[in-house]
Amino acid sequence: xxxxxxxxxxxxxxxxxxxxxxxxxxxxxxxxxxxxxxxxxxxxxxxxxxxxxxxxxxxxxxxxxxxxxxxxxxxxxxxxxxxxxxxxxxxxxxxxxxxxxxxxxxxxxxxxxxxxxxxxxxxxxxxxxxxxxxxxxxxxxxxxxxxxxxxxxxxxxxxxxxxxxxxxxxxxxxxxxxxxxxxxxxxxxxxxxxxxxxxxxxxxxxxxxxxxxxxxxxxxxxxxxxxxxxxxxxxxxxxxxxxxxxxxxxxxxxxxxxxxxxxxxxxxxxxxxxxxxxxxxxxxxxxxxxxxxxxxxxxxxxxxxxxxxxxxxxxxxxxxxxxx
Amino acid sequence: xxxxxxxxxxxxxxxxxxxxxxxxxxxxxxxxxxxxxxxxxxxxxxxxxxxxxxxxxxxxxxxxxxxxxxxxxxxxxxxxxxxxxxxxxxxxxxxxxxxxxxxxxxxxxxxxxxxxxxxxxxxxxxxxxxxxxxxxxxxxxxxxxxxxxxxxxxxxxxxxxxxxxxxxxxxxxxxxxxxxxxxxxxxxxxxxxxxxxxxxxxxxxxxxxxxxxxxxxxxxxxxxxxxxxxxxxxxxxxxxxxxxxxxxxxxxxxxxxxxxxxxxxxxxxxxxxxxxxxxxxxxxxxxxxxxxxxxxxxxxxxxxxxxxxxxxxxxxxxxxxxxxxxxxxx
Numbered sequence: 001x002x003x004x005x006x007x008x009x010x011x012x013x014x015x016x017x018x019x020x021x022x023x024x025x026x027x028x029x030x031x032x033x034x035x036x037x038x039x040x041x042x043x044x045x046x047x048x049x050x051x052x053x054x055x056x057x058x059x060x061x062x063x064x065x066x067x068x069x070x071x072x073x074x075x076x077x078x079x080x081x082x083x084x085x086x087x088x089x090x091x092x093x094x095x096x097x098x099x100x101x102x103x104x105x106x107x108x109x110x111x112x113x114x115x116x117x118x119x120x121x122x123x124x125x126x127x128x129x130x131x132x133x134x135x136x137x138x139x140x141x142x143x144x145x146x147x148x149x150x151x152x153x154x155x156x157x158x159x160x161x162x163x164x165x166x167x168x169x170x171x172x173x174x175x176x177x178x179x180x181x182x183x184x185x186x187x188x189x190x191x192x193x194x195x196x197x198x199x200x201x202x203x204x205x206x207x208x209x210x211x212x213x214x215x216x217x218x219x220x221x222x223x224x225x226x227x228x229x230x231x232x233x234x235x236x237x238x239x240x241x242x243x244x245x246x247x248x249x250x251x252x253x254x255x256x257x258x259x260x261x262x263x264x265x266x267x268x269x270x271x272x273x274x275x276x277x278x279x280x281x282x283x284x285x286x287x288x289x290x291x292x293x294x295x296x297x298x299x300x301x302x303x304x305x306x307x308x309x310x311x312x313x314x315x316x317x318x319x320x321x322x323x324x
Numbered sequence: 325x326x327x328x329x330x331x332x333x334x335x336x337x338x339x340x341x342x343x344x345x346x347x348x349x350x351x352x353x354x355x356x357x358x359x360x361x362x363x364x365x366x367x368x369x370x371x372x373x374x375x376x377x378x379x380x381x382x383x384x385x386x387x388x389x390x391x392x393x394x395x396x397x398x399x400x401x402x403x404x405x406x407x408x409x410x411x412x413x414x415x416x417x418x419x420x421x422x423x424x425x426x427x428x429x430x431x432x433x434x435x436x437x438x439x440x441x442x443x444x445x446x447x448x449x450x451x452x453x454x455x456x457x458x459x460x461x462x463x464x465x466x467x468x469x470x471x472x473x474x475x476x477x478x479x480x481x482x483x484x485x486x487x488x489x490x491x492x493x494x495x496x497x498x499x500x501x502x503x504x505x506x507x508x509x510x511x512x513x514x515x516x517x518x519x520x521x522x523x524x525x526x527x528x529x530x531x532x533x534x535x536x537x538x539x540x541x542x543x544x545x546x547x548x549x550x551x552x553x554x555x556x557x558x559x560x561x562x563x564x565x566x567x568x569x570x571x572x573x574x575x576x577x578x579x580x581x582x583x584x585x586x587x588x589x590x591x592x593x594x595x596x597x598x599x600x601x602x603x604x605x606x607x608x609x610x611x612x613x614x615x616x617x618x619x620x621x622x623x624x625x626x627x628x629x630x631x632x633x634x635x636x637x638x639x640x641x642x643x644x645x646x647x648x649x650x651x652x653x654x
Contacts, residue, residue, distance in 0.1 A: 050482075051512040156603050186366040186539055186604075191582035191597040198596065213511060220584030220594060243590050258586045259515035259541030261568055272520060273513040276481045 004076070005037035005135055007175055012070035012080075014053075014322050027278045030056040032231035033070075038224070040174070043208040045222030045239075047215060047254070051277055053231040056176050056262055061209060062096055063087060063223035075174060083144050092122045092171035099180040100228045105152040111163045111167070112138075112148025118170040137166040158189035158291070165196065169204075177209045182217060194221060215258050227251045230277055230288040233307060237314040247316040250289045287319065295320055328532050329355040329378065329417075329500055334392035336377055339385065339605075345607035347373045349556040350392070351464050352634075354428030355500065358530045362547030364537055364562065368604045369553040371536045376503045378534075379419055380409040396500070415445040418493040422505035424485035428477040434488045435461070445496045460491035464521060483514035487521065494525060501526075504536045519545055540580055544568055549640075552576045555604060555615035558634060562641035572643045574620050575600070596598065614646070622647050 014031040031053045038044045047055045059065045061072055063079060072080035078255065079090055095118075098104035105114055112134050119130045135145040141162040151158055161181065168176050181197070182190040200206055212218050218225055219239060226236040227250065235248040245253050253273045273292050278284055284291060290300040299319050307317040336348040338356040348370050355361050363371045376382050378394055380401060394401040396416065401409065421427040429437060438457035442448060448456070454473070461469035464487040467475040477485055486506060493501055503522065507515040523546060526533055535547055543550055543564060551561040552573065571577045602619045613628040614620070620627065626646050634644035643649060 049513060137325045158603065187579060187583050188366055188600040189603065191584075191599050194584070195596050195599060215512070216584040216586040219586055219590055220597070240590055240592065243586075243588070255514060255586070255588075257512040259516075259519070259539070259545040261540045261580065261583075261585050272516055274517070276483060276514070 005258065006040040006075055007209065008037040008071075008073040009057075009061065010035050010071040010073075011070040012057065012060055014056050014065055015068045023145065026281050029231050031060060032283075033229070034231070034233050036226055036233065036236065038175075038207055038208075038209060040207055041201070041205045042223040043210055043221055045210045045211060045212060045218035045225045046228055047218050047225060048228035049213065049277060051230070051280065052228040053177055053280075054213075054228050057228070058096075058179050058209060058211050062094060062177055079187050089122075092118070092124075093173050094175040094177065095168035095173040097161070097164050097168050097178045097181045098177060100184050101164055102184075104164055105137050105160055107152055110149055110151060111155070113165045114152075114163060115148075115170055118167060121270075122171050124171065132139075133170070134166075135167055140169065140200065141166045142192075156189070157185050158192055160162060161185060161189075161193050162196065165193075165200075169200070172204075173206075175207045175209065177211075179211045180213070183209075183214060190217075197221070215255065227254065230283070231278055232288065232317070233315070234289065234318075235314075235316040236307075236317075238312075241312070245314075247310060247314065247321055248289075248318050249293050249295050249320070251316075253294070273304055287317075297323065326357055327354055328357045328359075328397060329353075330393075331374075331378065332393045332395075334374075334394065335372060335390040336382060336387060337390045338387045340608060342606070343608040346610070347387070347556050347607060348377065349644050351556075351558055353551060353558070353561075355532050357499075357532055357533065358526065359549065360533045360535055360547045362535045362537060362543040362550040363553060364540065364543055364550060365553035366538060366579075366604050368555075368607070370556040372554055373556075374553070375419065375504050375534065375536055378500075378502065379417060380404070380406070380414055381413075400641060411445065413439050414493075414498075415496045416498055417500040417502065418498040419495070419502040419504065420486070420489045420493045420506050422508050424482060424489045424509070425477065427489060427495040428485060428492075433474050433476060434480070438473075438488070438492045441492060441495050456495060457491075460495050461488070463494075463525070464488070465517075466491075482510055483517060486510060486514075486518055490518070490521065490525070494529070494531070497529060498531060500534065501531050502534045502536070505538070505621055506535070507542065508537070508539070515542075522546065540568065540583060541585070552579065555610060556607060556645060557615060557631075559616065559644045560642065561634070562638075564647060566638075566641045570641075572637065572641070572648045573616075573645045574622050574647070575616050586622050614644075 012031055012034045016028040016030055017023045017025050034057055048054050060067050067080055074094060082090055115137055116130055116134045119133060134148060138145045143162050167235045182193050210222055222239055224238050226233045229250050235251045246255055275292055278291060286302045287300040287305050290296045297319055305317040305319045307315050309315055331351055331353040334348050334351045338345040338347055365371050435454060435457040438460055439453035442453040442456045449584045458469045458473050459633060461473055466472050466487055507518050529548040547564045550564050550567040551558050554575050560576045571580055581598040582600055599646050600619055612631050613630060617623040632646050634642050635649045636642045
């Protein structure tokens, strides 16, 4: 049985061109040929360092940055090529939760109005139904319905993030794109929000595209994980496979860099990555990771490896895997 | 190992419009030579205030050290004049901050910023100070230090800037280094580099480090001992392994259990995370009794009336919780 994926991204490219006077324009290859799909009710995590293009990928899926090339399909509809009104109406099916709960809520708006706004814009239900819907949404995310008349500054960070979640849920979307939704929160509050997100997913069959740099959180929440490096997916697998049997040297280094709380940290064994990722403007010719890779071959500097399936949908792009 | 820094019964109050906020409530800490002490807790628990008190940087007004003592190798810091304190700060005790971009001056070359600190505290020529700056940059692993010393902060990546901050803090060979969330703004791979660097520097120079963090992983990786803070109190302290493997205070337990820790062999089962209900209360609204009682699932009537005092349960492991200490004495 093959299930139709809810979201399908094919060869997505987002390039930012910066024009310069008297000089060749520079091109930032923020996202450079990314493909993935998510089945309904599942969570795909995208991890990577800052500058790897994970946030740009999320914004492109939401059609918030211009797409250079590629295709995005949501429930069979090609949202990557929609224009204006058609896109505006389609937006009710994909919503977003932002990283910073302080700047993502309008300080002059009552939180009830913030959650209600999508309903007004999409013309869903009559005014009484909308009021009721806002109250229901507040209860679903664990806020008391009588709080709707307060302003964002009267809430704590965790409560604000719940408001953001309620707003995202208002139009009953199929897909919610979450860009680092818990990284600005205190650890105890982070657990509360992650639990709310999971309960809602189980109850409403939501699909999440979850962007994070926190591998612990991704391991906890996601069904599938894609690792990005410099605008490309270098490895993708289901959660269990990726964390027990990482294939790409970058994934291995990333996992090794996370401090462990319980296992005795064996510092000597850690493959420490040196340096920073190269600039996305002057991309290396071969494998983009070659310059920092502890096991790079001669071939890696000249020839980019292709993303290949190594069995059961475990994708990785590394010359070393082919050599073995 | 001898005692380098000792904080005893420190009380710090902030006068605010909402009333008096006791940000540090009878804190006692000690730091041995060459030791790394971790201080953990959520935001608003007093971690950074502890650091600022030791640095003599409590904003006053509204802040004020009400009572207690901070002594550095027998020298009482709380009664020192601001001029004398300035000689100590950056020289004997120095600090690295969370956000390396905002703590470096954007209009000065990084070499000048390090040299400035050396010039202030030591009798050296400008040339010698610059040479020291280059040497420090080399020590913290910046490639081509002589060239990079002439760079401005915006020309460096976040990890590089944090290295510069560490170089700056260590330029005068301090005895105590306070690192306030040194890697929170950085990627994990860069974080690992900074941890390695701190560990190496501590081994080579014998500098004692106070590591302030909310990340139990960072503590596990670096610290020898840990103090857990909640609402201005130290509620548990002990060796890193005591605290992480055998936490006693319900707050410490919650703090460890609520974070999804990365596992090397994840199972198919994914239980919901344990939650600590609610948030840290505003310090102006602390009632009587244990500050954690309103969020504690084990709270007894006793907890709401009296504040538990931190008591040893083993040789070095101390806890401030009636449930734990009464169990021991009974």
